[in-house]
Amino acid sequence: MTNLGDLEIFSRVIAMGSMSAAGRALGLSPAVVSKRVKRLEERLGTRLFQRTTRQISLTEAGQGFYERIVGILAGIEEAEAFVSGRSGVVRGSLRISAPTSFGRMHIAPHLKGFMDKYPELVVNLILTDDFSDIVGGGFDLAIRIGELSDSSLVARRLAPVRRVLCASPGYLARRGVPATLEDLAQHVCLPPHTQDVWRLEGPDGSVTYRPHGPLYTNSSEVVSEAVTSGMGIALRSTWDVGPALKNGELVQVLPDYEGSRNVVLSAVYPSRQFLPVKVRLFIDYLAELFGPLPYWER
Template identity: 55%
Template sequence: MTSISDLDIFARVARTGNMSAAGREMGLSPAVVSKRISQLEERLGARLFQRTTRQLMLTETGAGYFKRVVDILSLCDEAEDFVSRRNTKPRGLLKVTMPTAFGRLHIAPYIDSFLARYPEIELHVSVSDAFVDIIREGFDLAIRIGELEDSSLVARRLAPDTRVLCAAPAYIEKHGLPATTVNLEAHNCLVADAIEMWKLSGPEGDVQVRPYGTVRSDSGEVIRELALSGVGIGLLSIWDIGPALRSGALRLVLPAYRGASAGAVHAVYPSREFMPAKVDVLIEFLAELYGAVPYWEREIDIDKLGARQTPRGATRRIGKAAAQAVAPR
């Protein structure tokens, strides 16, 4: 039977992609790590890694084995925590990944209060707008925004994510406002890399719009700055642009429409029977901080703002310049 220590060595090599790095973590030489991996492959009768002179990559079999090994190691840790009662007190290293802008605006300012409440927790915060495999990368918790895909992970909804169409006054003055969602096709739409369709909810129910534009980006912060500078129309979150809407730096476009309600701010973590207390307390802290109606939405009344920005009887035309601004298609 394969020993737990061999599984631990395999998992560390898989995470780091480097035998020397895995060896340093465990106090073993690269030669010992290499020998243990080879013995494991021999025992299993399968190749777990593709080796070249420059890199080490999991095979398809290795990737499937890694996913199951991580679950086994997690259960072992939880069993030890249960026996020693260490899991009942929030302490230790807590690794969290989150989107860049949301982390900067709505988590970082409150970390001091969290650590004051739980002084035995040490935080490692990673910010990225890219999708992160929290199991492979060894994170305890991820903050994710939008619609979640089905997975083996557990998710808790922390707050709504209300998104609105908006643009800078300079863009509106030059190109006009779309009268309907169909007219968005004649405007320069600012789109995130992973988005193919804008899912909207409006007076006629749910609609989908395929946005076109001259700029795409993998950064939500870049999309926001492009909207502020008058480049085009964005579908952006209230938590991100509330101050800009209040100041008039951004104005609502088609104010009767919102992003689909399925999107939200979620805490996502591995499926475990015994959740570590350090993870649980951070989730509860954020849920308490945001509440049913988060502070960023209490600070602005979108319905009143939309009524004020779109006077009755106003005629909105699509400018010729806007139609010429979008990318060829």
């Protein structure tokens, strides 16, 4: 039978992204971690990782193996917490995927408060604007902004997302203030490349508008900089542009129209019978931090 310690090391290497980082989290040398992984591969008779001088990645066999053991390891962790009655003592690593801008603005500043409560927990926060493969990427959970879709994943709503059309006072002084949705055709619009249409809620219900402009980018931060600098009109979330709206750097336009209310901030995690304590505690922490009326709306 495979040593459970070897499985934990294997899982930690995936979560931390390298054998040296996994060793630091476990209090082991990189040589010991490498030896234990090699022993596991020899026992299974297959390579679990592809190794290069710069990175380490799962083989197809390693990916399938990980998908089958991750729930087992989580169940053992949950069982130990239940039996020992130490649910407040959280150990191990927590691997989180989050959108780049939101993670930098609204997760990173609050990590200290969470980690101070659970000092034995190692947090690995990965910021990306791509929808990460939670299971395949070895993530415990992902923070996502969008419309929830049916899947094998479980989602918990953390906060509403309000999106408004906005522009800088300088841009509006040059180009005028649009009075109707149709007026946007005479303006420069700044959609990210992922938004072919703007789905809006207006006085007559849901409508769509196909924006056009000279700038297309996969970075929401670039769009924020562009609209603030006076390049055009953008549909932005208030968690992103709230301060600029408050201090007058940006002005809301067409206030009767806002982004679809189906877009929400959610924590998404694999569907498991037993949710690991570390995941539940972090989700509860964010839910309390944000809530039905998040602080950026107050």
